[in-house]
Amino acid sequence: MPLYDFACRVCDREFEAMAPMDRTENICTCGGSAKRLLSVGRGYRADADWLPSVTAVADKTSPAPHVRAFLAEPSRANYRRFLRGEGIRPQEPGEERARRPDPGPAVAREVLERHKARRGLV
The missing domain is CATH 2.30.30 (SH3 type barrels.)
Incomplete structure (x- = not known):
């Protein structure tokens, strides 16, 4: 049963x-x-499983209404409002980040040497 x-x-x-x-x-x-009561099983989640990871990095001290609403009710609709309020456009299907060309080992060495010099590690 x-x-x-x-x-x-x-x-x-x-x-x-x-x-x-x-x-x-x-x-x-x-x-x-x-x-x-009408209910769903324990394993069912109406919203995406990635929403808690977004709420973890949202500024919890922000007084902005779109942030407060998203933290109070982290749903897909409030997530879209949160993105619009923050001025972030979600990535559309088919879009990918532009890949930067590999600078090569010589540039990587130069960057590391300059970093060490700035930190006084040389």
Whole structure:
């Protein structure tokens, strides 16, 4: 039998219970009648799994309304508003970052030597 979410009509308690698929009513611990809630499984996520990584790097101290709305409700719609508010255009399908040509080992050595000289490591 599957596990369903129920809400008691008497005490407003929500609980999980195993029940047949065709049962829409259950009995609460208080003795009241509970109706089955429409819910999705534990593994289902309506939004993309990358949204938490975006909220991790968003400026949490920003007073901007688009940032506050996105942090309060990280959905795809609020993500689009967040990007527009930040002046960022999302990458379109088919777009790729321009690849820079490889400068070669001589340029890499020169950059490293200049870095060491600036830091006083030479």
